[in-house]
Amino acid sequence: MQEYDVIIAGGGPAGSTAATLLCQYGYKVLMLERGQHPRFHIGESMMPHIEPIMNRLGIDWGRGNLRKSGADFIHEKTGRSLYFPLLGQYQTFQIERSVFDHKLFKHALAQGVEGHQNEKVTAVAFAEEAVHVTSNASSYKGRYFIDATGRSVLMGRKFSGVKRIKNLGQFALYQHYQLEDSADVDELYAMGNVKILLVDIGWLWIIPLTGKRLSVGLVVQNPAKTEITSDELFELYVNSSPLLTQFLKESTVLSPIQAEADFSYINNRRYGERYACCGDAAGFLDPIFSSGFFFALKTAEMIADRLHQGFVNGQEADPELHSVDDSIYKTGFNTMHLLIDRFYRSNLVENLIYEFERHDRIKKELTALLAGDLWSEGNLFQQGLLKGRRSAIFLDEKR
Ligand SMILES: Cc1cc2nc3c(=O)[nH]c(=O)nc-3n(C[C@H](O)[C@H](O)[C@H](O)COP(=O)(O)OP(=O)(O)OC[C@H]3O[C@@H](n4cnc5c(N)ncnc54)[C@H](O)[C@@H]3O)c2cc1C
Numbered sequence: 001m002q003e004y005d006v007i008i009a010g011g012g013p014a015g016s017t018a019a020t021l022l023c024q025y026g027y028k029v030l031m032l033e034r035g036q037h038p039r040f041h042i043g044e045s046m047m048p049h050i051e052p053i054m055n056r057l058g059i060d061w062g063r064g065n066l067r068k069s070g071a072d073f074i075h076e077k078t079g080r081s082l083y084f085p086l087l088g089q090y091q092t093f094q095i096e097r098s099v100f101d102h103k104l105f106k107h108a109l110a111q112g113v114e115g116h117q118n119e120k121v122t123a124v125a126f127a128e129e130a131v132h133v134t135s136n137a138s139s140y141k142g143r144y145f146i147d148a149t150g151r152s153v154l155m156g157r158k159f160s161g162v163k164r165i166k167n168l169g170q171f172a173l174y175q176h177y178q179l180e181d182s183a184d185v186d187e188l189y190a191m192g193n194v195k196i197l198l199v200d201i202g203w204l205w206i207i208p209l210t211g212k213r214l215s216v217g218l219v220v221q222n223p224a225k226t227e228i229t230s231d232e233l234f235e236l237y238v239n240s241s242p243l244l245t246q247f248l249k250e251s252t253v254l255s256p257i258q259a260e261a262d263f264s265y266i267n268n269r270r271y272g273e274r275y276a277c278c279g280d281a282a283g284f285l286d287p288i289f290s291s292g293f294f295f296a297l298k299t300a301e302m303i304a305d306r307l308h309q310g311f312v313n314g315q316e317a318d319p320e321l322h323s324v325d326d327s328i329y330k331t332g333f334n335t336m337h338l339l340i341d342r343f344y345r346s347n348l349v350e351n352l353i354y355e356f357e358r359h360d361r362i363k364k365e366l367t368a369l370l371a372g373d374l375w376s377e378g379n380l381f382q383q384g385l386l387k388g389r390r391s392a393i394f395l396d397e398k399r
Helices: 013-025 048-057 097-111 154-158 183-191 230-239 242-247 292-312 323-345 353-358 360-371 380-388
Strands: 002-009 029-032 066-068 070-075 080-085 092-094 114-116 121-126 131-135 139-147 162-164 171-178 194-199 202-209 213-220 258-261 265-267 275-277
Touching (some): 013 029, 013 097, 013 292, 080 353, 080 360, 092 202, 097 114, 121 154, 139 154, 139 292, 154 275, 213 230, 230 242, 275 292, 292 323, 323 380, 360 380
Parallel strands (some): 029 114
Antiparallel strands (some): 066 092, 070 080, 121 131, 194 202
16 A cells, blocks of 8 residues: 555645645645546636745746736626725736646645545545545545545535534636637726625625736526526526626627535534644635635645644644644635625625725725635724624524
C-alpha cells in the first residue's frame, strides 16, 4: 500500500491550495480528484482578499482573467442603481473556473503533489496511527486526511453533520453566452464589474469573462407559484431585463440552462481526529456576495498551516488541532451569513447600500467585509452585526 503524509479528496480550488501549501512545507501529498480538468464549475466572481493566498501559492491570478473593481447593484424597476467599489489593497478578477481550477491543479502537481484524476474517494477509515483511504482505483495510507470534496461534503455526510441553512437562495439557474461587440458590451468589459439585478423573486448576476463571454444567473429565494418550467422562468427574467436584452442582442448561447439547488448548508463535523474539511466541504452560503472561492482558499490555508504545526509538534492526531482556526472560520462565516440574511430579509441594498452617501463609516466597513477582510479589529459594523446575532448560524451549534 502506498503511504503519504496527507491524502486530499477533491482537486478543486480548496484541495489544490491545501496540497500546494503542504507540499511547500515539504510533505508527501496525494490529491485525488474524481473528475478530469478542465471541468466546468460555476462561481466566477472573486473577492480581493484571495490575492494574498494566490501570492503564497505563486499564482499570477491576473493572467487571462478580467479585472473587476466592484459590483453594480441595479433595481431596473425603480431605476435605482449604485456602484459599489471593492478595491483596497488588493486587486480582484472574474475568472473562468474550468481554466483557473485546472491551473491551480497543475500548479500543485508542478510543486510536487501527486495528483490523480478520474479517481473518486469512496471510503475513509481512521485507525490509531493512520488514515486508510479507498478510491475506485486503489487504497492508500496517510497520516492525515483533508476533505476538499466541495458540495459532496464527504466527511459531513459520513458523520451526518450536514445542516441546511434556511431562508437564503433556494435554487440558481444560469447560462453562458458569447457576446458580439457593441458600445454597451465594450463598456461592460472595460469596467469588468459584476452586476447584480434585483428582482421580485431574488436576483440575477451578470459576470463578464474574458473573450467577451458572459455568465448570467438567476438566484431564486422566493419562488412565484407558477406552473412554468425552470428554463421558462430563467428566460422570463432574462428577457424582462432591459440591460440583459441589450447585452444579449447579438449573442450566441454557449451552454444549456443549468441549475443548482440546496446550496446553503454548514457541515458541523468540520474537523476531528486526523481529518479536517476545507472549502465547500466545510460549508457554503448563498452566492450573492461571492464568498465561496475565498472561503475555500482561506480554510485550505488555515488547515495547511495548522497541520504543519501539528506535524512539527507531533500533535497531528489531536482531535482539537483545528479548534482555534475553526472559531476564526465561524466569525467569518457568521458575518457573511448575517450579511446575506439582511440582503434577503431586511433589504440591505435599499436600506443601506443605496443610502451610503449618508453613512461613510459604514460604507468603508461594509466594503471591507465584502472584500473578504473579515477578521480585522475595529470594524464596528461587523461587531454590531455579530452582537445582534439574529439568525447567526453557530448560536446553537453542537459539534
Ligand atoms: C450558483 C452558484 C454560484 C456561485 N458563484 C460564486 C461566485 O460568483 N464567487 C465565488 O467565490 N463563489 C461562488 N460560488 C461558490 C464556489 O463555486 C465554491 O465555493 C467553490 O467552488 C468551492 O471550492 P471547493 O474546492 O471547496 O469545491 P469545488 O470547487 O466544488 O471542488 C471540489 C472537487 O472535489 C471533487 N470531488 C467531489 N467528491 C469527490 C470524491 N469523493 N473523490 C474525489 N474528488 C471528489 C469534485 O469533482 C470537485 O472537483 C457559487 C456557487 C453556486 C452554487
